[in-house]
Amino acid sequence: MNPNDAIAAKVEVERALSTGNHELIARSILFHCWPLFNTDWDLMRAAVSALPRDVIEEHPVLLITDPMSYTSSRIATWSLPAIHPDTARALSPDQLDLLILGHMIAHRMKGNESQALDYARQFAHRIIETRACSRDRTDGPLWFYHLQIGSTFLSAGDTARALLEFSSATQLARLSIQDDAVRLTLSRTALAHAVRGSLDNADSALADAFMQAPPSPAHVRSSTATMVAASALISADRMTDDLDEKISALEPYDSVEVTWPFALLARTRALLAHEHPHEALEALQLASQTHAARPGSFASDVMTSAAVEALTAAEEFGAARKILAQDGAHQGLFTQLTAVRLALHTDDFGSAANGIRILSTDPTLGLGQRVECALLAAWLQCARAGDLDEYTAAKVARWGANPDHRRLFASVPSVLIERVTARVPAQSSESMTANISDLQHVLLRSRPQLTGREKRVLEAITTHGTTAAIARALHVSPNTIKSQLRSLYRKLGCSTRQEAIRIAADLLPSIANPAVPS
Template sequence: MCVTDESSVLNGLILTHRNGGSRARVVGRPRRASAPLRKQDQERTVRMVEDLARAAAREDWESVGALLKSSFCRYLYEDAGAVEEVLARAPDTWFEKNPRRALARAQVEAVRHSRGVVDRNAVAPYQAWVGAQCEPAPRDVLVCRLERLRLFLLHARYGDASNDIDATIRYVTSVPLDAEGMPDVMPAVLLGCGVGKLLAGELDSAASCFSETIRWASSEPQHPYVSFGRGHLALVHALNERYNQAAALLPEHFVRAEPGTVQHLREQAGLLARLLVSIGTLDSGGADEVFRQIDESVRDGELGWILLHAEAMRGLVDERPWPAAHRLMMYFEVEPRRTGQASFAGAVLRADLASLYQAAGDLRAADRVLGTAWLPPEQPHLVVTRARQAMLQGQPEAAMALLDREEATHSSTAAARFRASGAVLYASSEFALGERGNSSAMRLAASSLEHDGALLALMAAPPAIRGRLFALAGRDEMRIPQPWTFQSRVRLTPRELEIFEALRKYRAVKEIAAALHISPNTAKTHVRALYRKLGAHSREDALWIGRDLDI
């Protein structure tokens, strides 16, 4: 290769690094998309990119290879454009000598084209090369595992992904922590493992992986993936309705990175967490600001279903359920693999769809969704939605029983009754049964609101107890949307039970009148009064509601 003037090449590469490689659109106060590295770590990273540029300008490809081998993830994060230019200058023979280098080029191309998966034509030779070694380097084994995990997630094989992650974690505990390249690659590997666990619905395990990502990335020198670990951990908290905890992990102001950077691919979790926090704390202005930052890369990404979840929440807050319901129904049709009934995404989004139907007053449609086969029975979002369905049908005992049963069988600390929405619903059920004042359920609901900031949960509280919950939580009262209208506890009189039994047996009003020995007009009046009490609009509705009431 012809050697050009070294200083001009070097200056061009460094200029790309300093001015072009990490351009960003500013929202709020100007700031980098990533959580800022400490000043000494920023300066060290700048020097690293300059060293890489100098080695490439000298055509010292062995030095380039050594630098990338030890700190590739850091280089890719700091300036994928500069790394792309360096690799574009390298001779073909350099790539042919070591499949790791060809994989690095493919990884850069994936980032620059905003793709989450690397070209298999580069991954397969690399995996074969690593597999043929008697004692492969730990970082190479982990990169192979990470690429396999990404393939599982691409094809929505979340169970396989979860099992593979468990094997990866066991492998990590068996290798020296100071092995070459481990400090560079471990944050990326742990982050990928956490995403896999999140998509498999194992939120406790996902949180553990993201916490480990932060710990690894916070070592000396600080790794830039610390911001991604924080954003992903915030997303887990937000999905569990712990909005205050999620907000504490996010920077005060957010900057969207330009496409073609690692930041643009990995910051999406933090962006979605910010959106859920804004909606969950009833910050409409904050939610509007985040919605304006959403682009197709978020909607089409592996976490894109969480955007649909947020839109459903917003539909409830705005008391406009149908637009969000239509979007969900279409999403189920176009993404059947990602939203299967047994999947975490499928369970959460079906709970959302049922909640929207409940808000629209179509309880029969909500019941049909909640009765979908293979839905995980102990999934907290579904449990809360089923309990709310019972409350909407005037069955507070059934609502409490659902929450109690899930708590007894739940395998983690995040049982539905201890989430803010479940706690408020449980207190509302007790209130409907005649409990008043300072019950333990009321105190739990208030403390959940205070601790987690989940004002959205108050939508499930009847107006009669909202003031008490605000007072117990030490908050000033504010307007809370009320998308659902809860039935008072349904108790039928002996005469109403007779009418219901006749309605069950006969379809025609004349037949009901004859069975009860009354006139058709009187029978019609009694049937209409029964419909009103049950919240039914037809004979079929009344029989369906009566079935759930065990009438």
């Protein structure tokens, strides 16, 4: 950063502060935003903190440094109008850059991912199509712009696009004179790779980040939180011995950093891998009290998928289906994978096969998600046929020997591992066993084998209040229904219709939310 720019910025902001004129203070901060951000962070925060909320909200870029902005973004009702064309025309290219940046970050803070993404795409296009003096300088903010655009895509779950932006940010950061720029861009790169399950790439980026200069006051919180979240996700997938230590280092549930949903993902994955589904549900409850996860967002995907997986592990299948039904058409990638897992647990093989078919053609899947999808397909094959073909068994054995997939293998039934072991050569089996022998695999609940008629009766008792009504609906005699009900109760281990209906919500996918007859 040019020392003269930094000195001039400090002098002008201090002069504006002495006048007490809020508009003058705001304009002086905006005019010297970038040098202040990098060399006088404390002065910039103090100046912004002295401004009333309405002035700060009038200039969204100030929200980045306002210590109250992240908290107020969760509880306040303020909203940002779109940038008016007349306003845009009246600004210089550099000023308009800052205005778009401020709107993008402000909408991201509010959880408005769709609007934040609109600004991110607009900003990315603008950087290519429109020149601005500050972007051509090595001490300029162009690396930071790409970082924030990438962070917006990352917050929306688009890790592939985020990595492209982080790559540009890192290349520019290496040319920048800001010492800690590379550390921050690489930490976000590592986080994106960790979410995709590309752990070797995440490891490499994280190791490189640790070698860079320590973070400056402006970046210390975001840089540290990002690196800790990436490290925790890597450990959660590998289920390493230091996983609990990595989880304890994560930011708190009410964190205001952009990385909070990634920290929550690491927490819930660790708890579920250690077979603590109720603790995972508690973690989700704590996070939901301080963060609004809008449908379609990455945060919503994390919360929904973790809740469904926890309820499935607790064998509360009806409640898990209800959450999926509430999510509707907004299911994210993690939720889709968890829905397949739930279908496999409940022997709903048709839904599982359809979900796997859709996921396997998704071009946005990362390495980890592709392995998980293929592993679920192997589970489906084993459940349907009672065995695996040699090709599938060989693939599963190869994945099982990779420490990066230990969490995924802890979430499949032991019968699948047994079938793989029986199908592959001893050497392949030994490599897999050496890697996953300490894992506790899923134990599938013994399920009653109902006849087709018994299933129809079980479905009918949720909508018909009397034996006679069921008999009329199924066109049989009441005595036949009574006989089938006795057989049902015996197989289900219950004695009343209410108990049978509750169990039916778990057994039959078509009865996700049964009504108890009066």
